[in-house]
Amino acid sequence: MFMFLGIMSHPHLKIFQTLSSRHGCESYLVRNFAELGFKEPTPIQRQGIPVLLSGRECFACALTGSGKTLAFVSPMLMKLKGIFFSF
Numbered sequence: 720m721f722m723f724l725g726i727m728s729h730p731h732l733k734i735f736q737t738l739s740s741r742h743g744c745e746s747y748l749v750r751n752f753a754e755l756g757f758k759e760p761t762p763i764q765r766q767g768i769p770v771l772l773s774g775r776e777c778f779a780c781a782l783t784g785s786g787k788t789l790a791f792v793s794p795m796l797m798k799l800k801g802i803f804f805s806f
């Protein structure tokens with residue numbers, strides 16, 4: 720069970736590969752998910768990651784162990800990389 724508040728105008732992330740094809744994510748990051756055995760995003764990741772990548776804030780809650788950490792850390796990693804390259 721999870722709850723997601725906000726404007727739901729972002730297409731859900733159905734597969735991790737979309738991070739590369741649509742959001743410019745380095746392919747090694749997506750490869751790492753596969754190597755960890757992550758076959759598809761969990762519901763909180765499906766909804767949360769596109770919103771955070773768009774730059775919007777979001778408030779989401781879900782059961783422990785539902786994948787919230789990856790939901791907020793993966794957009795952070797993708798954005799941090801952009802910051803490092805701008806120096």
Ligand SMILES: Nc1ncnc2c1ncn2[C@@H]1O[C@H](COP(=O)(O)OP(=O)(O)OP(=O)(O)O)[C@@H](O)[C@H]1O
Nearest residue numbers: 756757758759760761782783784785786787788789
């Ligand atoms: N898409 C995924 N597919 C399979 N496993 C995943 C996926 N995302 C995360 N996991 C794994 O599921 C487990 C639980 O994830 P995680 O600890 O991030 O959940 P959480 O919602 O942040 O939990 P908590 O509320 O305790 O902080 C971890 O072992 C994590 O590696």
